Amino acid sequence: MIGPRDTEHLVVNIGPQHPSTHGVLRLVAELDGEEIVNVEVSAGYLHRGIEKLGEHRRYHQLGTLMDRGDYLSGIHGELAAALATEQLLEVEVPPKARWLRSLMGEVNRIASHMIWYGTFGLDTGAMGQFLYAMRERETLLDVLESVSGQRMMFNYVRPGGVIADITPDAEQKLRTFLRTIDTYIDEHHALLGGNEIFQKRVRGVGVINREMGLSFGLTGANLRCSGVPYDVRRDKPYAAYGELEFDVPIGSVGDAWDRYLVRMEEMRQAARMIRQCIEGLPEGDVMAKIPKVVRPPAGEVYACVESPRGELGIHLVSDGSDTPYRFHYRAPSLFAVQVLEEILPGTLLADAIMLIGSVDILIGEIDR
Amino acid sequence: MWGKGILTGMRITMRNMLRGPITVKYPYEKLALPERARWAVAPKYDEDGAPKCTACMACVRACPDHILDLEVTTREDKTKHIEHYSYEVGACMMCGLCVEACPFDAIEMSHDYELARMDPAELTYDLLADVDAAPVKRGHPAEAAKRTEPKSAEPAEAPAPDATGEEAADE
Numbered sequence: 001m002i003g004p005r006d007t008e009h010l011v012v013n014i015g016p017q018h019p020s021t022h023g024v025l026r027l028v029a030e031l032d033g034e035e036i037v038n039v040e041v042s043a044g045y046l047h048r049g050i051e052k053l054g055e056h057r058r059y060h061q062l063g064t065l066m067d068r069g070d071y072l073s074g075i076h077g078e079l080a081a082a083l084a085t086e087q088l089l090e091v092e093v094p095p096k097a098r099w100l101r102s103l104m105g106e107v108n109r110i111a112s113h114m115i116w117y118g119t120f121g122l123d124t125g126a127m128g129q130f131l132y133a134m135r136e137r138e139t140l141l142d143v144l145e146s147v148s149g150q151r152m153m154f155n156y157v158r159p160g161g162v163i164a165d166i167t168p169d170a171e172q173k174l175r176t177f178l179r180t181i182d183t184y185i186d187e188h189h190a191l192l193g194g195n196e197i198f199q200k201r202v203r204g205v206g207v208i209n210r211e212m213g214l215s216f217g218l219t220g221a222n223l224r225c226s227g228v229p230y231d232v233r234r235d236k237p238y239a240a241y242g243e244l245e246f247d248v249p250i251g252s253v254g255d256a257w258d259r260y261l262v263r264m265e266e267m268r269q270a271a272r273m274i275r276q277c278i279e280g281l282p283e284g285d286v287m288a289k290i291p292k293v294v295r296p297p298a299g300e301v302y303a304c305v306e307s308p309r310g311e312l313g314i315h316l317v318s319d320g321s322d323t324p325y326r327f328h329y330r331a332p333s334l335f336a337v338q339v340l341e342e343i344l345p346g347t348l349l350a351d352a353i354m355l356i357g358s359v360d361i362l363i364g365e366i367d368r
Numbered sequence: 369m370w371g372k373g374i375l376t377g378m379r380i381t382m383r384n385m386l387r388g389p390i391t392v393k394y395p396y397e398k399l400a401l402p403e404r405a406r407w408a409v410a411p412k413y414d415e416d417g418a419p420k421c422t423a424c425m426a427c428v429r430a431c432p433d434h435i436l437d438l439e440v441t442t443r444e445d446k447t448k449h450i451e452h453y454s455y456e457v458g459a460c461m462m463c464g465l466c467v468e469a470c471p472f473d474a475i476e477m478s479h480d481y482e483l484a485r486m487d488p489a490e491l492t493y494d495l496l497a498d499v500d501a502a503p504v505k506r507g508h509p510a511e512a513a514k515r516t517e518p519k520s521a522e523p524a525e526a527p528a529p530d531a532t533g534e535e536a537a538d539e
Contacts, residue, residue: 061432064463128381135390142402149404149477155463163468164404187380194373292430292469 007033014352016045021356022119023363025337029344029352036352039344041337046367054327059085059159059294062327066314067153069329070365072115075101075108075144076307078157083238083303084316085159088296095240096284097161102240103277104147104156105305106270107174110181111140112308113267116360120260121192123357124201129191136184139177146170160290166281174278181271189264202256206343206355209254216342217335220310221262222359226254232306239305243280244273256358263360266308295322309333309360331365401479406462409436409455410478411495414502420474423448423501430469435459440501448501457483458491472502 010031015021024045030038050065057065062085066077079101086093118133141151147170148156148163156162192198213223223230231248233241249265251258296318304313310332317326336359344352392399401407412420423440435456441449464477475495485491 057432061430061463061465064432064461064465128377132380132384138390145405146402147404149402149406149464150462153461153463155465163464167402167404169402190373190376191380194376196370196373199373 009037012349016042021353022361025356025361025363025366027340027344027352027356029349031349034348034350036344036347036349039341039352041340043334043337043363043366046363048368050368051327051329054329055324057324057327058322059088059296059324060292062324063155063157064153066329067155068364069331069368070307070309070312070333070362071152072112072362073108073308074152074154075104075157076305076312078154079105079239080303080305080307080312080314081316082157082159083305084301084314085294085296087301087303088299088316088318089159089290089294091160091288091290093161093288094285095282096165097286097288099240099277099281100162100166100286101157102244103166103274103281104144104154104162105239106273106277107140107143109270109308110267110274111137111144113263113270114140116263116308116357117188117192117267120354120357120360121198123354124192124198126192126195126198129188132184132188132191136177136181139173143170143173143177146173158287159294161285161287163287165286171278174274178271178275178278182268185264185267185271193260193264199257201351201354202260202358204253204255204257205347205351206256206358207254208339208343212339212342213254216339218310218339219332219335220306220308220360221259221266222310222332222336222339224249225251225258225262227252232304232311236304238303240277244276246273256355259358259360293322295320300326304330307332309336309362309365312365329368331368333361333363333365337361337366401481405479405481406464406477407481408457408462408478408483409460409466409475409495410480411453412474412476418502419450419496419499420472420502421450421453421496422472422474422504423450423453424471424504426469426471427466427475430465432463432465433459433461436466447503450496450499450501452494452498453496454492455495456492458488472504474502 012029012031014027014029016024016026026042026045028040028042029036050069054062054065062081063078066081067074070077114133114137118130121129144154145151146167148154208222208226210226210228213226213228227250229248229250234248246269249262251262298318298320300317302313302315304311312332313330315328316324319325343355414420423438425438428436428438437454439451441451443449462477467475467477
């Protein structure tokens with residue numbers, strides 16, 4: 001019998017082309033048997049230079065880039081870019097546009113969380129529930145397609161408002177969806193969270209405590225799982241979130257199980273907000289009067305939104321021309337991927353795959 | 369009881385097994401696209417079959433990827449002739465910014481989504497070629513009025529070909 005300390009350490013590349021690393025993430029893992037001793041995250045395989053491209057795009061065109069950064073929640077990216085531009089221009093957005101932004105944002109949040117839920121199951125070995133998640137996502141993508149014209153690259157939110165009102169067809173679909181979503185989320189929870197094997201896998205693994213979360217700059221569910229109730233929607237309200245009622249779910253331990261519970265509860269809260277948005281949608285214009293080519297006065301702003309992955313921020317510097325002087329994109333996943341180096345050592349290789357899924361990273365946003 | 373969760377999961381699976389299929393057999397059956405669906409850009413024509421495009425270049429300047437190009441000759445009487453209005457559908461991301469920029473409602477996002485071609489060269493083609501541009505009628509560009517433009521009196525010249533156009537061309 002060879003003891004664990006007598007063996008040679010093995011360095012293994014996980015990714016960049018591996019189906020379980022959520023895109024082209026590369027982890028250089030040093031293994032002692034099946035235990036991870038050290039891990040190094042190597043990002044950048046999906047780099048497209050979005051920040052630099054942004055310096056050559058007009059302010060109205062930034063949304064097309066943001067759609068391709070965090071491609072699972074395009075509305076939030078577009079919204080951050082639009083909010084930053086509006087701050088520079090000091091434009092007032094019509095109330096209806098603000099409510100539609102919140103409405104579509106929450107629809108997009110559930111769609112994005114459904115992908116997380118499905119792939120998290122795949123990472124833990126639960127192959128069945130992925131397609132159940134796609135059932136909900138399909139309905140929501142139909143809604144988003146009906147309203148914005150595209151299923152993923154929406155280009156819906158613009159500086160000054162949104163491009164179009166909600167369609168009767170989309171409203172009908174949303175109402176049907178809202179009748180069933182709570183039952184379906186319970187069903188999802190029963191399929192994955194209620195499964196004892198899954199619970200054994202995720203409880204007590206990958207603990208992110210409060211200090212670690214704050215020092216790594218984590219936001220979103222990854223921070224809230226450790227008990228820090230930071231949510232941009234509540235702490236720095238934008239769009240219509242100041243007028244909506246919702247709870248910010250937090251965890252206590254900070255393990256993968258808490259992150260799972262927080263995200264499942266976020267979906268319920270998002271459904272609650274969609275209900276309020278449909279009922280309370282004000283009348284009026286969806287777009288403020290804004291020139292086609294905007295030249296904001298020189299200055300710099302930071303605007304942030306709560307994307308499904310955390311605080312998505314845009315730092316925009318204007319020099320008075322029609323393109324930004326500097327366009328910085330604060331991607332919440334970039335911080336989540338760094339914390340992997342901290343939480344993976346000491347776990348098993350199979351748990352590493354599960355933990356990548358539990359922090360809900362998106363490579364398009366990390367590498368941008 | 370350990371194992372109860374697994375039984376619950378099996379019950380859900382069994383219940384869903386009885387549902388009918390929700391997919392369609394694609395090339396034989398097609399789902400209807402929503403009205404706002406954005407696919408390849410297509411030119412629009414008036415009732416006489418003449419293109420509505422006035423060659424004002426608004427779409428060319430609005431395109432983030434610089435995939436639209438207008439080659440125009442201006443005659444002595446200031447009327448314009450479109451030699452080529454080229455479009456690279458292979459590089460188009462169907463954002464719809466060109467259609468929104470058009471003050472004359474001369475292009476639209478069509479519902480043509482079957483865009484695969486055997487030869488990549490076919491992905492670049494002319495939307496319009498060798499046709500006269502529609503004259504800009506002061507006062508009643510019928511469609512322009514609908515679009516609630518802040519200054520639609522002479523939209524062809526309104527965003528004068530300033531530094532913006534040149535910068536775009538430089539990239």
